[in-house]
Amino acid sequence: xxxxxxxxxxxxxxxxxxxxxxxxxxxxxxxxxxxxxxxxxxxxxxxxxxxxxxxxxxxxxxxxxxxxxxxxxxxxxxxxxxxxxxxxxxxxxxxxxxxxxxxxxxxxxxxxxxxxxxxxxxxxxxxxxxxxxxxxxxxxxxxxxxxxxxxxxxxxxxxxxxxx
Numbered sequence: 001x002x003x004x005x006x007x008x009x010x011x012x013x014x015x016x017x018x019x020x021x022x023x024x025x026x027x028x029x030x031x032x033x034x035x036x037x038x039x040x041x042x043x044x045x046x047x048x049x050x051x052x053x054x055x056x057x058x059x060x061x062x063x064x065x066x067x068x069x070x071x072x073x074x075x076x077x078x079x080x081x082x083x084x085x086x087x088x089x090x091x092x093x094x095x096x097x098x099x100x101x102x103x104x105x106x107x108x109x110x111x112x113x114x115x116x117x118x119x120x121x122x123x124x125x126x127x128x129x130x131x132x133x134x135x136x137x138x139x140x141x142x143x144x145x146x147x148x149x150x151x152x153x154x155x156x157x158x159x160x161x162x163x164x
Contacts, residue, residue: 012050012051012056013109013117013118013119014046014048014056014058014107014119015107016107016108016109016119017106017107018104018105018106018107018125018129018130018131019046019047019048019104019105019107019130020046020047020102020103020104020127020130020131020132020136021044021045021046021047021102021103021104021105022044022045022099022100022101022102022103022136023042023043023044023045023079023098023099023100023101024043024044024045024057024099024100025042025043025099026040026041026042026043026095026096026098026099027040027041028040028041028064029041029061032061036063037063037064037065038063038064039061039062039063039064040061040062040063040064040072040095041059041060041061042059042060042061042062042075042098043057043058043059043060044057044058044059044060044105044121045057046058046105046107047136047137048137049137055137058105058107058119058120058121060075060121062075066084066087066093067084068083068084070084074124075098075124076093076098078103078124078125078126079098079101079103079124080097080098080101102127102136103124103125103126103127104124104125104126104127104129104130105121105123105124105125106121106122106123106125107119107120107121107122108120108122
């Protein structure tokens with residue numbers, strides 16, 4: 001079998017700053033450290049396109065612990081305005097409620113051991129505090145999206161991936 005690969009321009013990271021964003025997918029993910037419990041991988045689409053006019057996606061990992069201090073608790077509070085006390089064993093958080101809701105993020109750069117940089121979400125922000133002069137890029141570019149008849153939200157194509 002022959003595998004042929006064309007060169008790519010490389011991976012671009014967004015500049016530090018605040019951006020409009022939305023969660024497009026949440027999946028369970030194996031723990032990144034053997035001492036940690038179950039994780040979630042949250043795929044976040046920024047309101048910015050790269051130099052090839054592709055959406056910029058960031059991966060955000062967090063535990064499945066839902067408390068006021070946990071990363072997941074802060075995401076839930078910012079994105080949908082709920083607190084962990086709003087949920088119980090009989091009324092559990094459905095992570096699908098976080099999909100496609102507009103909000104803001106603060107992006108910072110962190111230097112890796114090899115000197116390269118990576119972009120991280122350092123804070124989740126209310127949608128009202130980010131610039132909204134233009135419609136978000138996903139409203140301009142979601143030609144393959146579908147409308148959820150249950151809640152009216154647009155759902156981007158997940159390209160064969162099953163959301164939780």
